[in-house]
Amino acid sequence: MVEYVVRILTKNAFPPVDVQLLWAKECFRSACRAADAYYGITDRMLKLIAKRGSHIRSQIITACRALFAAHYKFNRTSTSKAAIKANAELAASLCDEARFSYKDIQNQTGYAENTIFNDIRRAVIFKTKKAIGAIFQSHFNPYPLEAVALEFTTLQFCTIEWSTGQFVQTKFEEKEVGEAYITHLNDIRRWEELDKIVVRNIRAKWFKRAIGPLKLAAADGPSGTHIDEKREDMLRQELAGRTGETDSEDENEGAQAEP
Known part of the structure; x- marks a missing residue:
């Protein structure tokens, strides 16, 4: 129940019993999905979880x-x-x-x-x-x-x-x-x-x-980049003429014509 531990540290270290039981159910379902094995959680299992400290x-x-x-x-x-x-x-x-x-x-x-x-x-x-x-x-x-x-x-x-x-x-x-x-x-x-x-x-x-x-790599993305200064300038010019609300070009534009 690693997800449960994360919630203890980031949401509430001492959640009330009703919240504990809700978290237990949600975490149990997540574990089932991860294992691709689906079981029902019983009242007895919930009581055991609620009795145990973190x-x-x-x-x-x-x-x-x-x-x-x-x-x-x-x-x-x-x-x-x-x-x-x-x-x-x-x-x-x-x-x-x-x-x-x-x-x-x-x-x-x-x-x-x-x-x-x-x-x-x-x-x-x-x-x-x-x-x-x-x-x-x-x-x-x-x-x-x-x-x-x-x-x-x-x-x-x-x-x-x-x-x-x-x-x-x-x-x-x-x-x-x-x-x-x-x-x-x-x-x-x-x-x-x-x-x-x-x-x-x-x-x-x-x-x-x-x-x-x-010494871990950042979890949010790769440590390097494929965009150098020259490429950055080209991308900036491309974005300058757009609003972001519509496609930048016709879907067929730039596609290789069939022989």
Whole structure:
């Protein structure tokens, strides 16, 4: 159900049950078409799908945990009261106004541009040439706000796991983090509204930065071209006399006459 994973990352990371079931049906039909084998999906199958959590969400929280403590400089070795207190204060500071998301945490500049985001993307979505972001490039260029909101949510969750000053792993469940996801998504969309063109360019940069090490050809077309400068000038002159609303010539014009 790769299509389902794409929707989780680009539409809604925590869809309500009715949407989950709708997506499951649509994805099942797509899989049948691709396999040229047509089966009906049963209520039991739908219930099994709805009960299971998203693999991509679990992969992202796992990647976040692996990167989090070292990136934000939590003390992972000392059990002294001073170290525990410092860790707890750091966690509280990071959670305050989602400071963890800023490139400069102290001055809160570079919203959503902390370098950990790129590390998370390369660890999961663009891990290999067979990863979902590499295969479905068009869905991730520019990088979707919904995926960013999920990253915000997982990072906030990681700070909570350190809130006592020591790491306490907690289950990453929808009922616990779904509301936080909506809040972050609203914030990110509000940020986008401030200047959609600039934000779109930033999101395109995020995609290029994350996929860069894979050295993949662009998915939208060939890397070369058959149109040199001379040919470009000729095509420009040809287009100059057209509106695009009618055929450029009679269907028989230019065809080789029969002997």
